[in-house]
Amino acid sequence: MKSPITNIFSLNKSYVKQFQQSLLNWYSENKRTLPWRLNQDPYRVWVSEIMLQQTRVDTVIPYFERFTTLFPTLQDLADADEEQVLKAWEGLGYYSRVRNLQTAVKEVCAAYGGKVPKDPREISSLKGVGPYTAGAVLSIAYGIPEPAVDGNVMRVLSRILLIEEDISKPKTRLVFESAVRELISHEDPSSFNQGLMELGALICTPKSPACLLCPMRELCKGFEAGKQNELPVKLGKTKVRKANMAAGIIVGSDGRVLIHKRSSEGLLANMWEFPNTEYIQAKKDAETNALAEYVEENIFAKAIFDEKTGYIEHVFSHLKWEINVWQGKLTSESEKLPAEWRWATVAELENYPFPVSHQKIIRLVKEAIFV
DNA sequence: TAGCCGTGGGC
DNA sequence: TGCCCAAGGCT
Missing domain, CATH: 3.90.79.10 (Nucleoside Triphosphate Pyrophosphohydrolase)
Structure with a gap:
């Protein structure tokens, strides 16, 4: 009997292998050169992930350059005045992100000797680090095979695996985390997670996805069913x-x-x-x-x-x-x-x-x- | 759970 | 112009 948690998609071994190969090959050929990809410094990866929450890459780039010049290390950020930190964030929005980040960075100095923890439970306990950010930092900075499910990943996987659950519901993220645990490359979790997001940003876009250019087309159940434009299902809408x-x-x-x-x-x-x-x-x-x-x-x-x-x-x-x-x-x-x-x-x-x-x-x- | 929490780009 | 959207997290 199959485990309801780890194998709910019944993906066979050859499908998983093809999935990984196609995605990793495409990513290695097509990934953008971005300032936070220059190295794997956990602090820089962390800062980039916080900045990228609900924010476009093009918007983040200059902020990331300025911020990491002003606060090059985790210790520098921990020691900085909050007002100066907020000034560096001015215009980026969601200002509690950076106040939480500074709180978390101080916590890392106090409790973890200035090293970003590798343990999923420990890193998740930090202020402002939710399931996505934890998985992103762990996989990108440390090569740990944890899912990093963001909006891109839900959109891409909802199409490839034809998942029709409402992604505006918080619980739905767990479905995609299960999928990623089945699919993720243990040889290169960093490129796998980033590849999924990069695919979402460059090919499998919200409107008019470029299916004819997609490296995953032959594996894509959504495309096969002609439903790529109906996915992901997103119902929630709040009024202003x-x-x-x-x-x-x-x-x-x-x-x-x-x-x-x-x-x-x-x-x-x-x-x-x-x-x-x-x-x-x-x-x-x-x-x-x-x-x-x-x-x-x-x-x-x-x-x-x-x-x-x-x-x-x-x-x-x-x-x-x-x-x-x-x-x-x-x-x-x-x-x-x-x-x-x-x-x-x-x-x-x-x-x-x-x-x-x-x-x-x-x-x-x-x-x-x-x- | 659903509402709160920013901003700028694209159509 | 008025929407929708973008590498979410907190309460």
């Missing part, structure tokens, strides 16, 4: 909530502007921003009242906003900000600014990590102050 926001460019008598560091949790954690608040679109002056109330509650000073200087839209994965930007000033000086609040000159804004939504406001600040 709209939020009415008002933001204030508050200019002090010396020309500096007021900025605020966001909380350490939730959206854009620990990033800087201009004072802003969500308001309910109900009565007259709702925006400026809400904004003045927000300012007073936070820095205990009264503010007025008399000129609307711009409108900005910013779309997140699950949220859309529609921001009216107002120019204003304090009518009573606040004695001492609370922690997380600061007056900054326009030049000094460059030193703080701002999310892209507020970088748009910086442009308005420059217009407001220099024009």
Whole structure:
């Protein structure tokens, strides 16, 4: 009787062998030269895998170069100031990735002598290291035959093996991990896992896969059934909530502007921003009242906003900000600014990590102050 | 489990 | 333009 876990696909030996040969040959001929493929330094592999989460290769490349120049070793990153680390991540999005990475790197220094652990349980226990990243680092840096199932792998294998389960469900990943455990090359797990992803990036793409160029075509049950364009099955879809926001460019008598560091949790954690608040679109002056109330509650000073200087839209994965930007000033000086609040000159804004939504406001600040 | 968590490119 | 999409993880 076959094990329900390790052999659920009943793939015969010759199929597995052909699968490995075709994939590994294709990968060795077609793999891209990428900065994180220059060596197998576990730290660099790790950094690249975190950056590549939900992010395109072309976007990551310059960030990876800059980041590894700034923080060449695991120890350098562990010792760095969080603000400097966030600044290096500015514009990449999903900022908790890099805060978790730094937490994890400190943990590796403290508990594992600065060496990225090779044990699946240990590496998986690190902050921000989930099933995919664990498998990717273990296989790529250490040559350990662990599955690294990401969106590419699910798409590619759903087609090749004709798996019609909904990949938007978390449990479905386990099905693909089982498949990879059957298929993976124990001679070269690194190239096998990367080959699967590279195939997904270059040939077996989400829309109009290049089946005629595919090295796996003869092994592909999806192609054989003519279902390559129907796979993978992906049902889940979340709607984007709209939020009415008002933001204030508050200019002090010396020309500096007021900025605020966001909380350490939730959206854009620990990033800087201009004072802003969500308001309910109900009565007259709702925006400026809400904004003045927000300012007073936070820095205990009264503010007025008399000129609307711009409108900005910013779309997140699950949220859309529609921001009216107002120019204003304090009518009573606040004695001492609370922690997380600061007056900054326009030049000094460059030193703080701002999310892209507020970088748009910086442009308005420059217009407001220099024009 | 499903919602939260960013951004920019492509069509 | 308004979607969908890209080497996920956390809660």
